[in-house]
Amino acid sequence: MKISRGATITEPGSTALEETGSWRTFRPVIRYEKCIRCMICWNFCPEPAIEKKEGENYPVANPKLIKMPVPVINYNFCKGCGICVNECPTKAIDFVREEK
Amino acid sequence: MKISRGATITEPGSTALEETGSWRTFRPVIRYEKCIRCMICWNFCPEPAIEKKEGENYPVANPKLIKMPVPVINYNFCKGCGICVNECPTKAIDFVREEK
Amino acid sequence: MFEVRFHGRGGQGAVTAANILATAAFLEGNDVQSFPFFGVERRGAPVEAYTRIDTKKIDIKMYIYNPDAVVVLDTSLMGKIDVMKGLKKGGYLILNTQKKPEEFPFKDYKVAVVDATDVAVNLGLGSRASPIVNTAILGAYAKAVGNVKIESILEAIKRNAPSRPEDNAKAALESYNRTILGW
Amino acid sequence: MFEVRFHGRGGQGAVTAANILATAAFLEGNDVQSFPFFGVERRGAPVEAYTRIDTKKIDIKMYIYNPDAVVVLDTSLMGKIDVMKGLKKGGYLILNTQKKPEEFPFKDYKVAVVDATDVAVNLGLGSRASPIVNTAILGAYAKAVGNVKIESILEAIKRNAPSRPEDNAKAALESYNRTILGW
Amino acid sequence: MNYEDMEFFAPGHRACAGCAAPIIVKWALKIAGPKTIVVNATGCLEVFSTPYPHTSWRLPWIHTAFENAAATASGIDAALKAIGKRDDINIIVFGGDGGTSDIGFQSLSGMAERGHNILYIMYDNEAYMNTGIQRSSSTPFGAWTSTTQVGPSKPLGKEEFKKPIADIMAAHRIPYVATANPAFLPDFKAKIQKALSIKGPKFIHTISSCTTGWRHDPSKTIEIMRLATETGIFPLWEIENGDFSKIRITYMPKQRKPVEEYLKPQGRFRHLFNEPEKIKEIQRMVDEWWARFEVKS
């Protein structure tokens, strides 16, 4: 179906089919060794492009944290705003220029 | 001129040509002998149908008042609401049924 | 087709009178219409209302310019308003007054009078200062014009009166009986 | 008629580039038009802008579907956006890149490159993170396409640049000199 | 100059006998004097005062629509400014409660925010009167109107509280906001005078009894408005620059009368007397409002 009556949209959340990663000129990269899993980046990511994942398979700053969920960036959506980089209390997120 | 461009009216206050005395079923009548010329009726007449006139030729409740202006009802406009009757502090205004 | 014009003042119930008359005529199997003068009249200002009655379906929807009857709820209007305007020769003029028909100078018309104010006030419909005479005057109409029965008027009052239908019906009936025909 | 499409990101000044090019061509006596892609693109999103140049009066007012030249302000877009779309065979492709023309697989087109970012940043136009390359890249356009003189571009920059016209003009000139033509 | 003896509002208008609105208008204009431009929202006042080809206004007057009096006035303010005539001309807007508190509220709020030098007077007859007594946001709790009909399923009339428009305008932090009551004429006149002496947006909320809609005898107009204030239902105050903490009560009833005295003579509240607890609720609300001031005294 190309159009709908009255332009109603019945597929909730379908912008998720439209990736916005192409907007990015800088890429945030979480260095999990420094990440204290406070989820502040997750709190503030506007896309949201940071997902909360089971943390057991990720490097960890402190072994006590291993059971805690971990933030994982979905680069399909991350626009590279840098909020996570700026807000990370342990400066665990690097911000690197996208390859040309 | 029967109409005007944009229905603008250039004769200020011309409703005064439209008498509203016909609306009246009761007629306020000032008994000047009781009137203390406080002008409260004049204050509150909504038309306004009470005019402020030189008071020297009117009966007076108290000779001291003779120089003061006096309220005079213009029956062309008085609609007979009775506010003046009700508000007069000396009950100087009678309210009489209009002749049929 | 029979056309009636009512004269009263804003707030006096002339419009209701027109409606009640229409309802009464309708109850007798006529087609009817009733409507106020389409104005912005404020309380106290002179107002008009109209009723059209016909045994056939009424098609027209214009004002009434040449009524067959004129009903005046408040004769204090008469000095100021031309209540006779357009009244057909030989038409009815129904007045709420203490005067006699002969006292009015309307030779070419059928004048009927009733002291509807007195009737209304006696029944406690409004005060003497502002009596509600709209139902009372309809009794006079029934008597004078006769194209609706008083019974129908009484029934219509019961259906339409904003309040106290019984007393209003009584008022109409009493007026009916007290109406003086000038012809 | 010569039609040019600019690719950039919201906020990078592609629209201004299109306007400056149009102004420059106008100064040389051409009729011109320049316009943004009519969209709602937010800062950061890929955007397009267009310039039309003709020696005759330009009548048409439709989009540009088959440009004669494409100018890419930010080659990071190229993976995601089809910047070649509709480009005429043999048309110009002007890229802001450190790479060589040969490194691009566009056989049928005339590829010209310049490191406009380097030029801009050296002149303090924006930061390395967000360099403002719209004036620099126009130097490359002048060199590569040659249908407007670099002098006209410089003059147009002085008239149109939102700020620091001199440095922007310098950027265009330096780019002009550093442009590498791939044909 | 004093223009109290001049009438800028002519008789012959079509207001109901006993309407308070003309009293408000005539006094506001007597205070403002001839160098005044009047803007009027659609409503009773507009309709009864300009039966074409006649007008009751002896000052320049304009009406454009119901909801835009403040915007129209803003344009006049800007025009006078542009041609350098701004300082010596008053601009006064009259709007009913519907035209002010409901449909015209946005344009009023915009006028206030932009800081126009205009006095806006809302004459509050507490319903849409021109169209026949429909509920407005300014209709008081418990009042019958033609759209808050009273019946077995709706015994109360209006179920919501009166929108506190003057407070809301004060919250805009404009230089001057006051409530007023023509029954308290000296206070009324002083407020108009004061408002006109201040530059910027001013708002005066005046009660304006409507004999037809409130269902009282026309002769009682002033009396009932007086009771509104004497019972504390319509307190008289002023607030400058939105400083609620410095609210000034301009008339302090010696002894507030019970609200019944105000409600009783008005037909629109008749049904409430079948629900005495509602009357108590009204009394309680009034008492609460006054608590702050009466404690102090």
Next chain:
Amino acid sequence: MNYEDMEFFAPGHRACAGCAAPIIVKWALKIAGPKTIVVNATGCLEVFSTPYPHTSWRLPWIHTAFENAAATASGIDAALKAIGKRDDINIIVFGGDGGTSDIGFQSLSGMAERGHNILYIMYDNEAYMNTGIQRSSSTPFGAWTSTTQVGPSKPLGKEEFKKPIADIMAAHRIPYVATANPAFLPDFKAKIQKALSIKGPKFIHTISSCTTGWRHDPSKTIEIMRLATETGIFPLWEIENGDFSKIRITYMPKQRKPVEEYLKPQGRFRHLFNEPEKIKEIQRMVDEWWARFEVKS
């Protein structure tokens, strides 16, 4: 139930990188949960979240026009009431400052007055951003916008003060009014929660930085909003039932930072730094506001 780990607002929307609005939305919806209907005024949020045929919304959502979100929501409230589904569904309106404080203000005020059970959230980016940064009534004093251009004849940018919309809504005496800031997330969440637990009209005024319009680096979005509150320019408070005397400050800055720290990183205030006395004026106004609370402590 706690829905904090669910996302009711999908990525792929077209907001500028670094826009605060989606942060506000995602958190409000996480608190509200799935039984929620969302109404949106025209504006950035509406445009960037519904690029047909796609939508970011995973909840029922409706947009009709710019100025009528509160009215649309009122109709929904009435419909749910009429079919007996009112109690278990939240209705949340999102409106920008323009859609709320200017063109949509009247419908909001009407919704408040009629007592609809709706939470209205105004995300305040202090200008009309969707159309390209034009002045709104919510634009702060001294800010450049594209319609308060700065130049020799107008050195100041906006010359009027920010309309105190939350105060104005509180003056409507609705059950709950609060200011909020997503940079203070626990406070923000608590306010949404509290608002939704109260029946009747609720209004939350939240700051919402716009990197494009405020002219700051996108990464600073949260930082700058935090500064708005730390400098005392955007205080966090709540008021119930319009009782200003019981205003509750929900975040008390230990030591208010100078306003410059907030103004400096924003391009829209750059010109002010040529007029230091204007910055002092802003500081003075902020100090005045706080005087009342800081004296006590």
Next chain:
Amino acid sequence: MPMMMLRGNESTAYAAKLARVKVIPAYPITPSTLFPEKVSELIANGEMEAEFLPVESEHSALSAAIGAAATGVRAMTATASQGLALMHEVLFIASGMRMPIVMAIGNRALSAPVNIWADQQDTIAERDSGWIQFYAETNQEALDLTLIAFKVAENENVLLPAMMGMDAFVLTHTMEPVNVPDQKDVDEYLGEKKINYPVLDPEKPATFGAFVFPEHYMDIRYSQYIAMEHAKSVIDDAFKEFEKKFGRRYSKVSGFMTDDAEVILVTMGSITGTARETVRKLRERGEKVGLVKITVYRPFPKEELVSITRNAKVVAVVDRNVSPGFGGAIFTELVASYNKEKRKPRILDFIMGLGGRDVKIENYEQVYDIAKKAKRGKFKEINWIDVDEEAVKEVEGSI
């Protein structure tokens, strides 16, 4: 089916009750205010169950109606003139969003100058809005057409809002005997409101009112246009079904003595009755005159009008509206309806009855005279009837 004496606004209020409308947002305006008043009364008396929303403007009234309709419930409002004008923006939104709202209009002149009396400028000026438009001649029609409007609007091949116009005062405030149908019959006629389209519902989240790019907008507008085309036959069916159920017959266009008529009058709304009476009178005099009444103005009954007027020599269209710089709308569209025809009658436009100027038998006689003379020779296309040419000349110079 009791006969009641009702004013037009009461007719539509009873229609709302009988249609079991759930949400009624409304704002007072003369001459439609009696509608919300009556609704408020019916609700207060427990005779009707609905949410009545006394909103703060007409713009909000229609906006609230959209909100309500989007949840799937039946919503209705009423307005007139300035109120309808203030809704202008929202009218297009309601139709574009395909909300089957019904609205009763008290047709009244538009400001400026402000005037509260009958003409049809208010609804005619909304002919592009994508709303179906019915016009009533009597209060009976007002009631019936309101019910029919719901039937058509909610038809799944249509799903468009509909307005039902009745002339200010002449219908809205005039009391006439009206046959008020039984609830049961109306329930059967309208059926349960079928909702086989998305609504606002947390169980099935949908997005309404999205931002649409050039890629799709025109197709969506086209689909709305098609829905309006569908309305043509749906209306015919709804009329037929109505007649079967209630015995009263409607059609988009109805003729009176048109068969052999050389001059045909075309009217819409309450002024039709007086025209019919005039036709009777003229026929008595032997004049070959007929009358066509338009009941549905949108979609415009092109084919029906052409086929009923084609054999006349002159068609005299009465427009209770005018587009300055062109002419009356019915006239314009009737002429345009003849586009594909080889020959057409002469068509004259008569601007009449603006701002409550009474439309009288003598005015129609005048119209007839002009029309009859126009059978041959030159003729004037746009004719203003019953205006004071002298007064206008004094103001504007030449005419």
Next chain:
Amino acid sequence: MPMMMLRGNESTAYAAKLARVKVIPAYPITPSTLFPEKVSELIANGEMEAEFLPVESEHSALSAAIGAAATGVRAMTATASQGLALMHEVLFIASGMRMPIVMAIGNRALSAPVNIWADQQDTIAERDSGWIQFYAETNQEALDLTLIAFKVAENENVLLPAMMGMDAFVLTHTMEPVNVPDQKDVDEYLGEKKINYPVLDPEKPATFGAFVFPEHYMDIRYSQYIAMEHAKSVIDDAFKEFEKKFGRRYSKVSGFMTDDAEVILVTMGSITGTARETVRKLRERGEKVGLVKITVYRPFPKEELVSITRNAKVVAVVDRNVSPGFGGAIFTELVASYNKEKRKPRILDFIMGLGGRDVKIENYEQVYDIAKKAKRGKFKEINWIDVDEEAVKEVEGSI
């Protein structure tokens, strides 16, 4: 007379400056926002002296313009689409009150669905409002026609407001070389604003916007209608005078290669240029095709259009608008303009370019093909060009 590179909105802002407009109330809306932005800039830079009023809605923008104009000063505003729609009520008031306000419109589609791109539905839906309507093809025309609009609006035989439409983005946001006239020349062209009518002035109190009864309303409307008729020749004169002063020629309707054309395209606004280019192309192929551009839509140039199209076999009207339930407005009125003619060409309507759908040479070629085939045999009156019929069928069922 310097040439400047200007966007359409900047053209109109310069026109405002050159006309020495005193009060500019405006509200932002895409695509017209650049106008107030530019005005704000010109004022901030001290290049323009005017009061800029950033009002809280378009309803208020026009209301404030009326207030200002009532004092006698020149007032102007700009808007588009929803903004214009929200003004609907006030538009009729401005014209009824005879306020010579000028408004620049960025012609844009109307909601719903919401869309910010070009079509002319917004202004076309206001064709009854009593405003004069100009449409620009280029930014030069936008500037010139804005100046001409003041000249016409303020003419004492007219005194009506005027709007000047330019298509969204295609003009409003497109930069073109524009000849910006000298202030001195504009001053001479427009002259001092003459005020020989009442204004708001305490020295001479007048009442504006009174309540008018049926006794007078229709005559006042008639006088407004007459003023619009007067505008026809006043516009011609203003065009002539403009040409004399500035050398650029305008006419209500202008033909291109129409003399021997069998098929004539009719267009309005920015899509004309592409049509002209198409005509050139088709002529090269030997096709007998011509083009007519409409510059003034209200008052509708009936006579001019008939006289320029009458000898064609087929007239193909391009409507960037549609009235669901009828068709495009230009088509409708053009057909109606032939009412008095003995014969008329076949007239076809082409609905095109709604909501920013690009109007391309190939679309015009398609139009031409359909039109050419329609020379004989049956034809379809209303043709939607460049729509996805399949997609629509899927949604609405049959088409």
